[in-house]
Amino acid sequence: MAEQPILSVRQLSKRFGSGKALVRAVDRVDLDIASGELVLIMGPSGSGKTTLLSMLGALLRPTEGKVAVAGREITDFAQAQLARLRAQQIGFVFQAFNLMEALSVEENVLLPAQLAPGGVKAARPRAAELLSRLGLTARAGALPHTLSGGEQQRVAIARALINRPPILLADEPTGNLDSHRGQEVMMILHDIARDEGCAVVMVTHDPRVEEIADRVLWLEDGALRDRRSDRHDWVQDPVCGMRVDAWTAMVKTLYQGQQHVFCSERCLQRFNEAPERYVHND
Ligand SMILES: Nc1ncnc2c1ncn2[C@@H]1O[C@H](COP(=O)(O)OP(=O)(O)OP(=O)(O)O)[C@@H](O)[C@H]1O
Secondary structure (H helix, E strand, O other): OOOOOOEEEEEEEEEEOOHHHOEEEEEEEEEEEOOOOEEEEEOOOOOOHHHHHHHHOOOOOOOEEEEEEOOEEOOOOOHHHHHHHHHHHEEEEEOOOOOOOOOOHHHHHHHHHHHOOOHHHHHHHHHHHHHHHOOOHHHOOOOHHHOOHHHHHHHHHHHHHOOOOOEEEEEOOOOOOOHHHHHHHHHHHHHHHHHHOOEEEEEOOOHHHHHHOOEEEEEEOOEEEEHHHOOOOEEEOOOOOOEEEOOOOOEEEEEOOEEEEEOOHHHHHHHHHOHHHHOOOO
């Protein structure tokens, strides 16, 4: 990576609990993210994705290791410094849109600008530009509950970008959206990464997003690896017959000592109802 990474972590670890209850949620992760890059973090449930993202966004202090934003180490920052850093350098988009219900769309978008040097007034043209870009101009005065899920998530994206942060962190941003709206939100994030030079790091379970990502990282048991360099391990879903990558599949079960992999929870449920229908011991 020729340029200095906008976000860099070294030997980053987070442990919860102790003794028998010790959880190594993130375990000695090294990672460099460049400006304008769209990076996906995927992995099974409970593998440490949210914990890693929270440390990347200075929302959670690591147990060990270092985090640097634009070459500046933030590990020893006091709470007030971290709050300023988050307000100015990092935008967050979550699965739950977390909009303020009593505020209009535009007021929601402008909220983080209160913490920016120019304040809300200076940010108004930027808010108008973002609302236009995200197709929300006509809804600027509306209250969030009158918007569709996809529109609400677009408001959350505009809010995350109001202070022109060089880093945008998104945790399951399409988790509450149908596939069409989800795809739309993904393309917006992709375009923003490209046009604004913003690094986008996204946690997702959605394999369709892989196509638009620059890098796909796989987190398992707290450890990270580059998934595209790994080979695929194609197997057949025993219920529907679909080709599934056993290496990355989320839905698996053990039956008679053998692992079976499924395309969805629905197929697993059907399998569990009558496994003997799908497993042939010949
Ligand atoms: N505050 C906490 N206290 C104790 N354990 C925690 C805490 N936060 C997370 N963990 C544990 O750390 C591990 C990683 O959790 P994390 O939420 O980061 O996983 P994830 O990959 O984001 O999961 P999912 O895809 O289900 O959201 C889990 O075993 C979880 O139970």
